[in-house]
Amino acid sequence: TVLSFGAPGRVVEVRNGPVITQFGVEPDYVEGRGGKKARVKVGAIAGLDKDLQLALGAKSIRIEAPVPGKGYVGIEVPNQKPAVVKLRDVMEAAEFRKISSPLAIALGQGVDGTPVAADLASMPHLLIAGTTGSGKSVCVNTIIASLLLRNSPDRVRLIMVDPKRVELTGYNGIPHLVTPVVVELERTVAVLKWVTREMDERYRRFALAASRNIEDYNRHLPAGEPIMPYIVVIIDELADLMMMAPDETEKVITRLAALARATGIHLVIATQRPSVDVVTGLIKANFPARIAFAVAGGVDSRVILDQPGAERLLGRGVMLYMSGDAPAPVRLQGVYVSDTEISNITRFWRGQLSDEELANAAKPLISSFKLDEMVEKGERKESGRGASAFSAGGRPSTPWDRSRAGAEDDGDAGDSFDEGDSGDEDELYEQAVDLVRRNNKASVSLLQRRFRIGYTRAARLMDMLEERGVVGPPVEGAKPREVLPVDRSRPP
Numbered sequence: 001t002v003l004s005f006g007a008p009g010r011v012v013e014v015r016n017g018p019v020i021t022q023f024g025v026e027p028d029y030v031e032g033r034g035g036k037k038a039r040v041k042v043g044a045i046a047g048l049d050k051d052l053q054l055a056l057g058a059k060s061i062r063i064e065a066p067v068p069g070k071g072y073v074g075i076e077v078p079n080q081k082p083a084v085v086k087l088r089d090v091m092e093a094a095e096f097r098k099i100s101s102p103l104a105i106a107l108g109q110g111v112d113g114t115p116v117a118a119d120l121a122s123m124p125h126l127l128i129a130g131t132t133g134s135g136k137s138v139c140v141n142t143i144i145a146s147l148l149l150r151n152s153p154d155r156v157r158l159i160m161v162d163p164k165r166v167e168l169t170g171y172n173g174i175p176h177l178v179t180p181v182v183v184e185l186e187r188t189v190a191v192l193k194w195v196t197r198e199m200d201e202r203y204r205r206f207a208l209a210a211s212r213n214i215e216d217y218n219r220h221l222p223a224g225e226p227i228m229p230y231i232v233v234i235i236d237e238l239a240d241l242m243m244m245a246p247d248e249t250e251k252v253i254t255r256l257a258a259l260a261r262a263t264g265i266h267l268v269i270a271t272q273r274p275s276v277d278v279v280t281g282l283i284k285a286n287f288p289a290r291i292a293f294a295v296a297g298g299v300d301s302r303v304i305l306d307q308p309g310a311e312r313l314l315g316r317g318v319m320l321y322m323s324g325d326a327p328a329p330v331r332l333q334g335v336y337v338s339d340t341e342i343s344n345i346t347r348f349w350r351g352q353l354s355d356e357e358l359a360n361a362a363k364p365l366i367s368s369f370k371l372d373e374m375v376e377k378g379e380r381k382e383s384g385r386g387a388s389a390f391s392a393g394g395r396p397s398t399p400w401d402r403s404r405a406g407a408e409d410d411g412d413a414g415d416s417f418d419e420g421d422s423g424d425e426d427e428l429y430e431q432a433v434d435l436v437r438r439n440n441k442a443s444v445s446l447l448q449r450r451f452r453i454g455y456t457r458a459a460r461l462m463d464m465l466e467e468r469g470v471v472g473p474p475v476e477g478a479k480p481r482e483v484l485p486v487d488r489s490r491p492p
Helices: 042-046 049-056 087-091 136-150 185-209 214-219 238-244 246-263 281-285 298-305 339-350 355-361 368-376 399-410 413-420 422-439 444-451 455-467
Strands: 009-016 020-027 029-031 037-039 062-064 073-078 104-109 115-119 126-129 156-161 230-235 265-271 289-292 318-322 330-334
Touching: 020 042, 042 073, 049 062, 087 104, 087 115, 087 136, 104 136, 104 318, 126 136, 126 298, 136 156, 136 230, 136 265, 136 330, 136 339, 156 185, 185 214, 185 230, 185 238, 185 246, 185 265, 185 455, 238 246, 238 265, 246 265, 246 281, 289 298, 422 444, 422 455, 444 455
Parallel strands: 126 265, 126 289, 156 230, 230 265
Antiparallel strands: 009 020, 020 073, 029 037, 062 073, 104 115, 104 330, 289 318, 318 330
């Protein structure tokens, strides 16, 4: 086919992989005017992808022109029977074992079957994108399994955000979690702000110890003092957060991505909608390592990889992996981890906890509006005393731990907080009543825009308006609520 279109070449290498076979085609020479020979241009072969797909009867053809470090053009043809890449095969390979970092992760196998592993600590953050069913969630589970199989809770801690409620909730109860898997969108920004405060506190401790990063700090710890653990923040769906609170989410993620590397805090963010309003330029700038699964079109591929190619992937775990120091993305077949394997791993780690520890691990975070308003009012008692969120013994002092401590001291943390905040709340409530009656409509977004407050505080005000008969119940979709007429029989 290549010869018939006036671009002769010859196959010089064949690389058999688990899903595709790559044929290395070296461009030949064509005779021009006057008998002078000229080498066939690479673009002439790269433009024949559709014709080669027709001639070979293949589902999809991807042409890598040229293959980095090689003297030929790579034509990738799908195999008739794809093979499954197992996690154990990659973890037992020399490519994985030579990574000494505790954050080593198994990714998959290359086009020639070579295992590929990476170090999350050197990335330092990872962005994953792909359509539904392309293998994105399996890749996230593979990364989590790689970390759990090699690290104890005192070495690596995890924070998981799962707005879809079905992908990561099975990890609840393992001792590596700083807090149970966050599924409420309202609490996600508050959790990310807590991670930011932990990052700032770690930098303060580094300054006192004259250390540059977490490795240097742990290397010079006094005898008997627990090491500072790594923290890996895993967000399974970024699009939901960017729709709910785009400004706050982008601001917190960008700051963490830019500054958190030295403190041992790393981000793994996945999304199924790689558009410019979700994966913004500020977020992409601090995520040099990216993984693209099959996407809908070339525009989505350019958003995640800054070049086309992901739209020609086959799906089911086939990815383009771009590390921070690679000249071009590498095609891999991702590792497959079954639900049974994940269940076995989590069951083992839950078995290491006592009944009391297991019960505490299942408790939720402090309510989101309290945590948000504590941040807004500067009530950071732990940070004010100069104590890190990880107290002596390596046990994390999460927002839930601090709320329990306040409840033990004051009798009821919730009541004491409401009493201390009642003045501002009543004043804002009256303004909210006046606003919704003047506009004859009520919504959380309206309160956010007019009063310039966060989502959680606006939602709390809306609940109060509903309880006191000012607005009606929530309606289906994003429509504003109905403003009820004034009931003269009700006491003011």
